Each structure stands twice: as structure tokens, then as C-alpha cells.
Amino acid sequence: GSSIDGLTVEADTDYAPVSSLSLDITNHTPSTEPLKAYMMIPPCDLSNDLLTVTVNTESGNTYTGDLTTAAGTLLEAGLCYTLEPTLALGKTISLPPATEGSLESTLNNITPTPEQTELAVTGAVNTDDITALATFLKENKAEKITAIDLSGISGIxxxxxxxxxxxxxxxxxxxxxxxxxxxxxxxxxxxxxxxxxxxxxxxxxxxxxxxxxxxxxxxxxxxxxxxxxxxxxxxxxxxxxxxxxxxxxxxxxxxxxxxxxxxxxxxxxxxxxxxxxxxxxxxxxxxxxxxxxxxxxxxxxxxxxxxxxxxxxxxxxxxxxxxxxxxxxxxxxISTVEVDSMRFTVEVESGNLGFSIPFPESGNTPANITVDWGDGTAVVAVPKGTTLAAGDAFQHTYAAAGTYTITITSDATADKKQIPVLNFGQRTGSYNTNKLVSLETALLNMDYSNLNNTFKSCEKLTTIPGNLFEKNTKATHFSSCFENCIALQTIPENLFGKNTVAKDFGYCFATCSALKTIPEKLFENNTAATNFGYCFYNCTALETIPGMLFAKNTKVEYFNSCFSRCSALKTIPGNLFEKNTMATNFSFCFSNCSSTQLTTIPEELFANNTEAENFSRCFQGCEALKTIKGGLFANNKKATDFSYCFDECSELQAIPEELFANNTEATDFGNCFSSCYALQTIPKGLFANNKKATSFSECFSNCHALATIPEGLFAKNTMATKFSFCFSGCTKMELNANIFVDPTATEEEKLNRFMDKSMNFKYCFQNYAENNTTSGIAPALWNYAKGSGQWQTENCFTNCKVSNHADVPSDGSWGTPKAPN
Known part of the structure; x- marks a missing residue:
């Protein structure tokens, strides 16, 4: 099946010694049988020379053979010599031009030898052919093929x-x-x-x-x-x-x-x-x-x-x-240029796959910024000076629901503004607050003092790093920063470690309802802080407070509602406010701390807070509180407001007589002990030193177990004008005639007790002693001298069981002219 296409003989001159002889053979298939070449050799002298015969085939295979003669040997002209070249395959297997889909069959029919390391493919191919080629390259028979030449193919x-x-x-x-x-x-x-x-x-x-x-x-x-x-x-x-x-x-x-x-x-x-x-x-x-x-x-x-x-x-x-x-x-x-970065993780759900970096929708980027959305899409580069607006490059839509970690970088150094102010309440159309899951690194520097509301209502936020704010050293306000982060369980101790100028932590962790503990050194470096109002408000899982939590915050003025509604709080450390000598406001501080284990208040709790003025609702709703120590407010001589202070302390059974003895500036005791259902007695001298008090409205209302009122209870409180609902609902108590006056005073002094004052006695004794068969005697307020005062007396004794109830004027015409001297 083979044919000889050409024979080439190269010689210097006619009949000169032969230098080479080349024979081209086509359609030759390599086999194990020897290839024989029969050649008519022209007259030549091969003295000590080598005659080489080379046979090339179209597949790239090469056969070579040498005819060596001894010195002086002459090849005779006209004789036929037989040469058997040995098979020597070339490095490259050049396959015949392919047609689409044919490559697999071609590759199946070749078995490269160890000498063959390259494969060249030409012609039209498709993806099936590429698959076949890749499969071939992985087969054992092709283990020596290390290079492929695809330059001559088309279709890919x-x-x-x-x-x-x-x-x-x-x-x-x-x-x-x-x-x-x-x-x-x-x-x-x-x-x-x-x-x-x-x-x-x-x-x-x-x-x-x-x-x-x-x-x-x-x-x-x-x-x-x-x-x-x-x-x-x-x-x-x-x-x-x-x-x-x-x-x-x-x-x-x-x-x-x-x-x-x-x-x-x-x-x-x-x-x-x-x-x-x-x-x-x-x-x-x-x-x-x-x-x-x-x-x-x-x-x-x-x-x-x-x-x-x-x-x-x-x-x-x-x-x-x-x-x-x-x-x-x-x-x-290229000299090193700092490229700073921050990372946080978001979770998007089907139907709401969009997320926007919560930058403002106005202003410009302060540096060259990039955003890697964490989903494999190209990183977005935003040049410095780019205008911020809705729909800009900081907005992205994910292809599928899932959790993605976003990386933001800036080429500005940490001592300069690196990114616009970030606040998850911004760009609300993407509902960012519902998507933040965790913060992995420190925030880049926003060069801004107000970080209020930054992560407010990020309800899925579970993790924050300790160095979160370390680059934002100018921040002074952290009000509501993590408010309503209901999944946040822990706070890193060094969270505010670099924020030495921070002043306001109001509502900072309010309603972090999964938060169980507070690190003792959380605010250690925030010596400029003045406000912790509502800081841990409604942290319903919080069980303990470290005693030295505020030890370094000596400039604090406000602790109002600081631990209000911390319903799992078991104890209050006595040294909690020991160093906060400038604090003025403790209103609502522990209100509704209703844990059954919070039964007492340390007597020394406010011992050093000599500037304190407001204790309104301080322990309101502490339902398990059973006892109060007499010296609790002993050093708070500037305190003016005790309204609702122990309101709804339903287990409180007794009040120490000296509780308010040193609070001579106090003016408001409205609702102070209202709804203290277990309270049985009131000490006679409880308000003896509170001569500036003006209001006792609802002071003991709904104290159902209260049996008696001491005579002269309000005798010293001559500036008080508000007694509305004061004993309303005290269903077991027995009245006496001298509640408002000194029983040893003259009758004239008693009648002139409220002369020329605008008094409010509305509902003061309403439903008083309705469950008590012993009626007692009502103070005859209707006979007291009113003078020029305007009195409110509606329903003062409605449903009261008193022996002199018939004496109460039905037409409301209370008060008489000033008693004679």
C-alpha cells in the first residue's frame, strides 16, 4: 500500500562521493515489521564514511538507517543493496486534519511511544473533541505527552x-x-x-x-x-x-x-x-x-x-x-501605600436580595474606595470625589439568598477620613438593618463625632469585634449605637478602648435583650463620659452588673433608666456608683428590675453621690424588693425628686423611718410608695425633715395591706399642696383625724394648717377602708380654714368607711374663713 514519491541524492558533483540520500514514502503505517529499502547505489567511495538513509512519513514518524563500510570498501555501481532502517519516531505527533466529532476516533487509533512528547491538532473541532483530547491526555498510553499545539484548530x-x-x-x-x-x-x-x-x-x-x-x-x-x-x-x-x-x-x-x-x-x-x-x-x-x-x-x-x-x-x-x-x-x-479595609457579613433572603453600603445619599467619597461584595462578582472601585447618591456603585443585588462577607477598602490612612459616615439607618430602601449578621473588623475611620444609631435595630447582629471603633477616635456620641440589637449576646471588653473623648452612651445597648453580661472594663478608658442614661435599658437577659463598671467615669451626670427593665437582674453591687460623685440623675435607674432574686438594695449604693438630685422611679416595679436600708439616701442631701421611687414594689413590707431624714431639699414624693401591696405600716417621722416637699399625690395609693396612718405624718410638710389619691385604694386602713397636723397642736393651729394655699385633695381617701369594719375618723378638712386658697376636693372621701362620713359636705363647700386669733 506504500508508494515512493521521490528519491533525492545530494552530491558535490556528478559521480562524487554521496553525502546524503533521502527517500519520501507516503501512506506508510508503522508496524513491527522491518522496513526494507532497496536502492540502486551509484558508483561511490564510502571509505570510512557513513551513508545515512532517512525515511519520513506524513504522520511525522521517521526511519533512519546507516550503511557503514570498512576503509577502502567500494560500492559497486549497478548492484542492489538492501538497507533496513530502524524506526525512530519524532517528538511530535501531527494528527491529520480533524472534522468536528472525529477526534476521539483518531486518538483511539494511536499509541504514542516514549519518545513522542508533543501532540499537534488541526482542523475543525467542537467541545466533544476537546473532552476527548483531555481524556486522552489522562490515559496511561499518553503519559509522555507533555505539550499540545492547538494553534491550527477552529470552532473553539x-x-x-x-x-x-x-x-x-x-x-x-x-x-x-x-x-x-x-x-x-x-x-x-x-x-x-x-x-x-x-x-x-x-x-x-x-x-x-x-x-x-x-x-x-x-x-x-x-x-x-x-x-x-x-x-x-x-x-x-x-x-x-x-x-x-x-x-x-x-x-x-x-x-x-x-x-x-x-x-x-x-x-x-x-x-x-x-x-x-x-x-x-x-x-x-x-x-x-x-x-x-x-x-x-x-x-x-x-x-x-x-x-x-x-x-x-x-x-x-x-x-x-x-x-x-x-x-x-x-x-x-512602587512605594507601599496603605490600603486599609473593613469587613462585615450580611444575610439576604429571597425576594429581598438587594443591599446598599449604608453611606449617605449625598456628599462625596473621601478616598479611593473598593467594595468586594463577597459573592464572586467583580470588585467595585469608586474613585475619590465620587458623588454619593441612591443607585450609585455602593448598591448591589445578589443572585441568590445567602450569607456574604463584604470587604470595603480605602487608600486613605487611618488618621484621615477613609469612608463616608456609615449608619445602618441610612439607605432604608434596602432594609439594611434586617441584614447585618456580624462585624468582622474595625470600622474604617469616618472622621465623625456622632456615631449615634449606627447599628440601631440590626436585629440579626450577633458578633462585634473588640477593635470596632479603634480608628474612630473622634467619636463623642454613641447614643443608641446598638439599641434593639436583640441577637447580640456579648460585648467585647475593649470595645470603646480608643474612644477617650466619648461623652454620650445614652441608650447605647438599650433592648439588647439577649445580652447576659457586661465586661467590667467596658468603659475604663472613657473618662470624659457624662451620660449613661438608658444605656442598658430593657436588657431583659442581663443577670449581673460588675461593681467597677463605672469606676473610671468620674464625670458622669446621668444614670437615668440605666438598668431599667433589666428583669433578670439578680443583684446590684454596692460599689457600682462609688466613683461617680458628679452624678445628678438616677431616675428610673433600676425600674422594673423585677427578678425574684432582687430582694434588697445595698445601703451604700448612693453613698458617694452627693450631687444626686433625682431618684424618681429609681426602684419602681422592683416587685421582689422586701427591705430598704435606712441609710440608702443618707448622703444625697441635694435630692429633690423621689416620685414613684418605690412604686409597685409589691413585696415591700416596711419603710425605715430615717429613709429620707437627710433629704431636706426633697419636693416631690408623688406615688413614692404607691401599689406597695405588702406594706403594713408607715413610720411616723418618715417625712418629718422634708419641709420643702410640695407633692404627696398617690404617695401610698393602693397599699392594700396598710392598716394605720400615724398621726402627724404630714405635720411638718407645710409647703405640700398636692395630696390627690394619696391613700386611695388603701382598703384595710383606719383613718385618724390628725394625719396632716401635729396632734399636740391647738385647735386653731390645726384649722389654719392649709390657710391661703391652693390645695388638691381629689380622691385622697377614695375607697379607703372599704374592706375594713373599723371605720376610724376622717380628718375634718371641710372645716379647715381655706382663706384665699383654691381647693380641689372632688371625691376626697368617696366610699370611705369613717365614723364622721355624714359630716362631709355634699355640696363641696369646703373650707372656712381664717380662724380667729
Whole structure:
């Protein structure tokens, strides 16, 4: 089946010694049978010479044979000599031109020998052919094939499908290809060279450089992941995108070269994914094009990371060679520019996949900022000075529900403003507060004093780092910062460690209903703080308070509602306010701390708070409180307001007589002990020293167990004018006639007790003793001298069981002229 197409003899002159003889044979199929060449040799002298016969076949196989003669041996003309060349296959197997779908059959019919290391494919192919080729390369019979030449194929625009071809060292890409697909060469651990439009050297080792030509516009995700032998990659200027993790795990890669001048992820710039060089050589160098703006270099650094060393090409013209462009000597080192970052995690759900970085919708970016949305999409680069507005680059829609960690970077240093003011109450259309799950790092510097409401109502927020505010050292206000973060269980001890000028912590952790403990040194460095009002309000899981929590906050004035509604609080440390000598307001401080274990109040709790003025509702609703120590308010001589102080302390059974003895400035005792259902007695001298008191409205209302009222209880409180509902609902109590007066006073003194004062006695004894058969005697207020005063007396004795009830004027005409001297 073979035929001889031509015989070529080369000689210096006619009949001169033969230097070479070449024979071309077509349609020859290699076999184990020896190939015999019969040749009519012309007259020649082979004295000590070598006659070599070479037979080339179209498949690239080569047969060679030598005819060696001894010295002086002459080959006789006209004789036929037989030569048996031995089979010597060439390095490259050149397959016949393919047609789509035919490659698998062709590959099945060849068995490379150990000498054959390269395979060249031409013709029209499809994806099935590429799959067949990749499968062939993984077979044992092709274990010596280390290079493939695809330059001559057509039909494939995006090269992919060669993942885990572990023996492959070199690839010549198809001429028409313009993309390298996702995972195209992932796991090709021997791959060092990827080129295009470059002939493969027939007798040279594969080059050490991978160079993507101008035709290739895209490199897909993980395209060269774990190509552990690849040492460098040259990307030509027209590359448009490099996918996520493109070179991840290329442990020997020491150089990544960008020829293009386009900014990274800017308008019209190259799009760079995340994790591109993760796990490459620790000393990897990044070579950038001729960059004149620092911001552009920063953009690359922001995306690729600060770890590599960056070089900038000094400038080149069209004649500059690739070798020059990739020669480090042609580059200059780019000085390190700090690229600071912050990370936080969000969770989006189906039907609401949008999220906006909660920056304002006005103003400008203070630095070059990038955002990695954490979903594999391209990192967004926003130049300094970009206008902030709804629908800007800080808005993103995820493709699927899930949890994503967002990374924001800034090229401004931490001592300058790095990002606009971040507040999760901004850009409400994306419902950001419902999506924040955790904060992984410190916030970038916002150069702003007011961090009020920053994370308010982020109901899914579970974790905050200790250094969260360390770069925002100018912050003075943290009011409502974490209010209503109902999933937050712990607070890092050093959270405010760097915020030494902070003043306001009002409502800071209000309604953090999962919070169980507070670190003792939480506010240790906040020596300028003045306000802790409502700080831990409604922290319903909080069980304990560290005694030295406010030890360093000596300038604090406000503790109002600080622990109000902490319904699980078991104890109050006696030294809690020991150092807060400037505190003035304790209103509502422990109101509704209704735990059954909170039965007592340390007597020394307010011992050093000599400036305190307001204790209104301080222990209101402490339902398990059974006892009060007499010296509780002994040093609070400036206190003026005790209204509702022990309101609804339903287990309180007794009041120490000296409780208010030193509070001579007190003016308001309204509702002070109202609804103390277990209270049985009132000490006679309870209000003896509170001569400036003006209101006792509802002071003991609904004290159902109260049996008696001491005579002269309000005798010293001559400025008091408000007694409405004072004993309303005290259903077991027995009245006496001298509640408001000294029983030893003259009758005249008693009758003139309220002369010329505008008194309010409305409902004062309403429903008094309705369950008591012993009636007692009502104070005859209707006979007291009213003078010029305006009195309110409606229903004062309604439903009262008193012996003199019939004497109460039915027409409300109370009061008489001033009693005679």
C-alpha cells in the first residue's frame, strides 16, 4: 500500500562521493515489521564514511538507517543493496486534519511511544473533541505527552476542559480563541507555559513563561488554580477580565505582569475578581503598566492585596519588546501605600436580595474606595470625589439568598477620613438593618463625632469585634449605637478602648435583650463620659452588673433608666456608683428590675453621690424588693425628686423611718410608695425633715395591706399642696383625724394648717377602708380654714368607711374663713 514519491541524492558533483540520500514514502503505517529499502547505489567511495538513509512519513514518524563500510570498501555501481532502517519516531505527533466529532476516533487509533512528547491538532473541532483530547491526555498510553499545539484548530472560542491534566507542561492556544474558561487548566500541576501564535520549538524544552496574547480577552474563574509549576504570567494590554481565584494555589508563581494601562475595576478598566493570587509564592511580584496616578496603583493593590511587591514600568513605546516589558530592570518599585479595609457579613433572603453600603445619599467619597461584595462578582472601585447618591456603585443585588462577607477598602490612612459616615439607618430602601449578621473588623475611620444609631435595630447582629471603633477616635456620641440589637449576646471588653473623648452612651445597648453580661472594663478608658442614661435599658437577659463598671467615669451626670427593665437582674453591687460623685440623675435607674432574686438594695449604693438630685422611679416595679436600708439616701442631701421611687414594689413590707431624714431639699414624693401591696405600716417621722416637699399625690395609693396612718405624718410638710389619691385604694386602713397636723397642736393651729394655699385633695381617701369594719375618723378638712386658697376636693372621701362620713359636705363647700386669733 506504500508508494515512493521521490528519491533525492545530494552530491558535490556528478559521480562524487554521496553525502546524503533521502527517500519520501507516503501512506506508510508503522508496524513491527522491518522496513526494507532497496536502492540502486551509484558508483561511490564510502571509505570510512557513513551513508545515512532517512525515511519520513506524513504522520511525522521517521526511519533512519546507516550503511557503514570498512576503509577502502567500494560500492559497486549497478548492484542492489538492501538497507533496513530502524524506526525512530519524532517528538511530535501531527494528527491529520480533524472534522468536528472525529477526534476521539483518531486518538483511539494511536499509541504514542516514549519518545513522542508533543501532540499537534488541526482542523475543525467542537467541545466533544476537546473532552476527548483531555481524556486522552489522562490515559496511561499518553503519559509522555507533555505539550499540545492547538494553534491550527477552529470552532473553539473559549478554551476549557483540561482540568487535572497533570502531565501537561505546555499549551499553544488556538489562534481564534479569545477566552480561557472557568477551571480551564485547574490542577494542571506540571503546566508552565501557555502561549498563542507562537511556534513550538521542536527541539527545545518548554519555555518558562506563560503569556496571554492580545486575542485573549477573558480568563475565567479558577482558570489556572493549583497550577503549581507555573512561575509567571504575562497579560497583554487587551485583557478585559481575570476571574476569581484565577491563579490561586500557584505556589511557585513569582511574577504577574500587566501590560495594559487600564485601571483596575474602574470605568473601562480591567475587571479583577477576588482571590486571584491567593496562595501564590510568598514573594510574588506584580508588574504594572506605566502608571502616573497613585490611585490606579492603589486600585490594583486594593484588589490583589498589599502583600506582593509592586513595580511600575517606567514607560515604553511600540518597539519595546515583551522581554523588556517583563524584565524587572525596566520597572521601578512602587512605594507601599496603605490600603486599609473593613469587613462585615450580611444575610439576604429571597425576594429581598438587594443591599446598599449604608453611606449617605449625598456628599462625596473621601478616598479611593473598593467594595468586594463577597459573592464572586467583580470588585467595585469608586474613585475619590465620587458623588454619593441612591443607585450609585455602593448598591448591589445578589443572585441568590445567602450569607456574604463584604470587604470595603480605602487608600486613605487611618488618621484621615477613609469612608463616608456609615449608619445602618441610612439607605432604608434596602432594609439594611434586617441584614447585618456580624462585624468582622474595625470600622474604617469616618472622621465623625456622632456615631449615634449606627447599628440601631440590626436585629440579626450577633458578633462585634473588640477593635470596632479603634480608628474612630473622634467619636463623642454613641447614643443608641446598638439599641434593639436583640441577637447580640456579648460585648467585647475593649470595645470603646480608643474612644477617650466619648461623652454620650445614652441608650447605647438599650433592648439588647439577649445580652447576659457586661465586661467590667467596658468603659475604663472613657473618662470624659457624662451620660449613661438608658444605656442598658430593657436588657431583659442581663443577670449581673460588675461593681467597677463605672469606676473610671468620674464625670458622669446621668444614670437615668440605666438598668431599667433589666428583669433578670439578680443583684446590684454596692460599689457600682462609688466613683461617680458628679452624678445628678438616677431616675428610673433600676425600674422594673423585677427578678425574684432582687430582694434588697445595698445601703451604700448612693453613698458617694452627693450631687444626686433625682431618684424618681429609681426602684419602681422592683416587685421582689422586701427591705430598704435606712441609710440608702443618707448622703444625697441635694435630692429633690423621689416620685414613684418605690412604686409597685409589691413585696415591700416596711419603710425605715430615717429613709429620707437627710433629704431636706426633697419636693416631690408623688406615688413614692404607691401599689406597695405588702406594706403594713408607715413610720411616723418618715417625712418629718422634708419641709420643702410640695407633692404627696398617690404617695401610698393602693397599699392594700396598710392598716394605720400615724398621726402627724404630714405635720411638718407645710409647703405640700398636692395630696390627690394619696391613700386611695388603701382598703384595710383606719383613718385618724390628725394625719396632716401635729396632734399636740391647738385647735386653731390645726384649722389654719392649709390657710391661703391652693390645695388638691381629689380622691385622697377614695375607697379607703372599704374592706375594713373599723371605720376610724376622717380628718375634718371641710372645716379647715381655706382663706384665699383654691381647693380641689372632688371625691376626697368617696366610699370611705369613717365614723364622721355624714359630716362631709355634699355640696363641696369646703373650707372656712381664717380662724380667729
Amino acid at each position: 472560542a473559549e478554551v476549557t476542559g483540561f482540568a487535572d491534566c497533570a502531565k501537561l507542561e505546555k499549551v499553544i492556544l488556538p489562534d481564534p480563541a479569545d477566552a480561557i474558561g472557568d477551571n480551564a487548566f485547574e490542577g494542571c500541576t506540571a503546566l508552565t507555559t501557555v502561549i498563542q501564535n507562537e511556534p513550538m520549538p521542536a527541539d527545545a524544552a518548554p519555555a518558562t513563561r506563560a503569556s496571554i496574547s492580545k486575542r485573549i480577552k477573558k480568563i475565567g474563574n479558577s482558570a489556572f488554580k493549583n497550577c503549581t509549576s507555573m512561575t509567571e504570567m504575562f497579560l497583554h494590554a487587551d485583557i478585559q477580565s481575570v476571574g476569581n481565584n484565577a491563579f490561586e494555589g500557584c505556589t511557585t508563581m513569582t511574577a504577574l505582569i500587566f501590560e495594559g494601562t487600564k485601571a483596575a475595576n474602574g470605568n473601562g478598566g480591567i475587571s479583577l475578581g477576588t482571590g486571584i493570587i491567593t496562595g501564590t509564592h510568598p514573594d510574588i511580584k506584580i508588574f504594572l503598566p506605566a502608571i502616573t496616578e497613585l490611585a490606579m496603583a492603589t486600585a490594583y493593590k486594593t484588589i490583589l492585596g498589599e502583600k506582593p511587591t509592586y513595580y511600575n514600568f517606567a514607560g515604553y513605546g511600540s518597539a519595546t519588546t515583551t522581554v523588556e516589558k517583563t524584565n524587572p530592570a525596566s520597572y521601578t518599585l
